[in-house]
Amino acid sequence: MDSNGSDVQHTVLNPATEEVVATVPATTAAEVDAAVVRAAAAQRAWSAAAPADRARLLRRFAVAVDEHLEELAQLEVREAGHTLGNARWEAGNVRDLLDYAAGGVERLTGRQIPVPGGLDITLLEPLGVIGVIAPWNFPMPIAAWGTAPALAAGNAVLLKPAETTPLTALRLAELALEAGLPEHLFQVLPGAGDVAGNALVEHPGVAKIVFTGSTRVGKQIMAKCADRVKRLTLELGGKSPNIVFADSDLEAAAAATPMSFLDNSGQDCCARTRILVERSVYDRFLALVAPAITSVVVGDPSDEKTQMGPLISKSQLERVRSYVPADSEAIRGTAPTGPGFWFPPTLLTAEAPDSPAATEEIFGPVAVVLPFDDEADAVRLANATEYGLSGSLWTRDVGRALRVSQAVRAGNLSVNSHSSVRYWTPFGGYRQSGLGRELGPDALTAFTETKNVFISTEA
Numbered sequence: 001m002d003s004n005g006s007d008v009q010h011t012v013l014n015p016a017t018e019e020v021v022a023t024v025p026a027t028t029a030a031e032v033d034a035a036v037v038r039a040a041a042a043q044r045a046w047s048a049a050a051p052a053d054r055a056r057l058l059r060r061f062a063v064a065v066d067e068h069l070e071e072l073a074q075l076e077v078r079e080a081g082h083t084l085g086n087a088r089w090e091a092g093n094v095r096d097l098l099d100y101a102a103g104g105v106e107r108l109t110g111r112q113i114p115v116p117g118g119l120d121i122t123l124l125e126p127l128g129v130i131g132v133i134a135p136w137n138f139p140m141p142i143a144a145w146g147t148a149p150a151l152a153a154g155n156a157v158l159l160k161p162a163e164t165t166p167l168t169a170l171r172l173a174e175l176a177l178e179a180g181l182p183e184h185l186f187q188v189l190p191g192a193g194d195v196a197g198n199a200l201v202e203h204p205g206v207a208k209i210v211f212t213g214s215t216r217v218g219k220q221i222m223a224k225c226a227d228r229v230k231r232l233t234l235e236l237g238g239k240s241p242n243i244v245f246a247d248s249d250l251e252a253a254a255a256a257t258p259m260s261f262l263d264n265s266g267q268d269c270c271a272r273t274r275i276l277v278e279r280s281v282y283d284r285f286l287a288l289v290a291p292a293i294t295s296v297v298v299g300d301p302s303d304e305k306t307q308m309g310p311l312i313s314k315s316q317l318e319r320v321r322s323y324v325p326a327d328s329e330a331i332r333g334t335a336p337t338g339p340g341f342w343f344p345p346t347l348l349t350a351e352a353p354d355s356p357a358a359t360e361e362i363f364g365p366v367a368v369v370l371p372f373d374d375e376a377d378a379v380r381l382a383n384a385t386e387y388g389l390s391g392s393l394w395t396r397d398v399g400r401a402l403r404v405s406q407a408v409r410a411g412n413l414s415v416n417s418h419s420s421v422r423y424w425t426p427f428g429g430y431r432q433s434g435l436g437r438e439l440g441p442d443a444l445t446a447f448t449e450t451k452n453v454f455i456s457t458e459a
């Protein structure tokens, strides 16, 4: 590739078959520049439009996504290897986010603060052009988490999808236009991270970067944003605990465990990949969880019965393999052989708590199980990582549920459940899992600047 990325195409492979799905031109730095200029002009008109009109157009965009839900889902199955059920949920999540954000346009209000000698009000002003840089693991939802509230708050959005998964993002941009969103307000710029992504980060006309991806790249982007005092949200990696206490409904905890780290083939920043089990029920838990793991259906993602598909790429497969030597003690499921990037469900049963598999984000269908002695030990182990994104705890003791929820340093916890993400509740990480929050009731505010205005009544 030349340094500007010109004449470069990205080949999109079906990870289940290794067949070519499409080739997509890579956006150059000069093309990013032109896109920023067009987006800035579109943003000025958009922010001046009546709130009800902006809300209506976003609702129409949501309807267009809904009408093409099956097409988007099938496209995600082909480009990302997601199971059909997951892909349908993901397209539905985009629709719901657009609807939710549309409801916020007319509710995005400032405050009136009591002051002597006048009136004090705050104005929430759009930032301008927002750069959203998305990863490949949930291409549609993560693109929409930034895009929907940013548009609703009066901004323009330039979305840089991951190299391996640009197709659903490109289709969403077409649907936005068909729904009547102004031209250039939402543009998708496929291309290389260090070319198109970097051009967004460095561009003075981009007011904020919303980055979801690896902690390594997130740190580089943060340093560049610091130089420019550019606004920034980081949603990074995770190594989340699933804490199972002896007083829990052990059958329920074991039954829920496989998909808590196997969903999306473990390529989920919230995957519960450190299973911490109270020592007194450790053996019983393993006996319950083993058949649940080996019976997970792994195969053709377009088959409705499939629970787990392939990994995204050959390099991801090699990365996952490197954590699981052939002689590792593990409970192993099955996976197809032949073409495609397949790895079986794997629960490592004899890892040291400080081993790479127990501390590093693998981003594949691999978890470790570790025993703990008491509540304090469970909290210590849960926090023994540089990450802090998600976590679950299983107990019937309400006091313990609250104590442990307060003690675990992570942004998204669930008790007797593994759910992490709802578009109407806040989401984000502690420590090296990220910076800032997305989704939830304050999502639009994160795309505004607060201006304070004092009006004297004494003049």
Ligand code: NAD
Pocket (backbone or CB within 6 Å): 133, 134, 135, 136, 137, 138, 142, 160, 161, 162, 163, 191, 192, 193, 194, 196, 197, 198, 201, 212, 213, 214, 215, 217, 218, 220, 221, 234, 235, 236, 237, 238, 268, 269, 361, 363, 389, 429, 433, 434
């Ligand atoms: P990645 O960091 O390699 O890439 C993410 C995006 O950044 C891609 O679009 C890529 O092209 C772009 N990029 C790469 N280098 C860049 C640069 N120098 N400048 C600007 N952009 C650049 O991550 P990935 O491998 O695509 O995604 C997997 C990672 O994402 C995992 O670590 C996972 O935990 C994390 N993730 C986090 C969340 C969350 O919400 N916390 C959600 C999903 C994924």
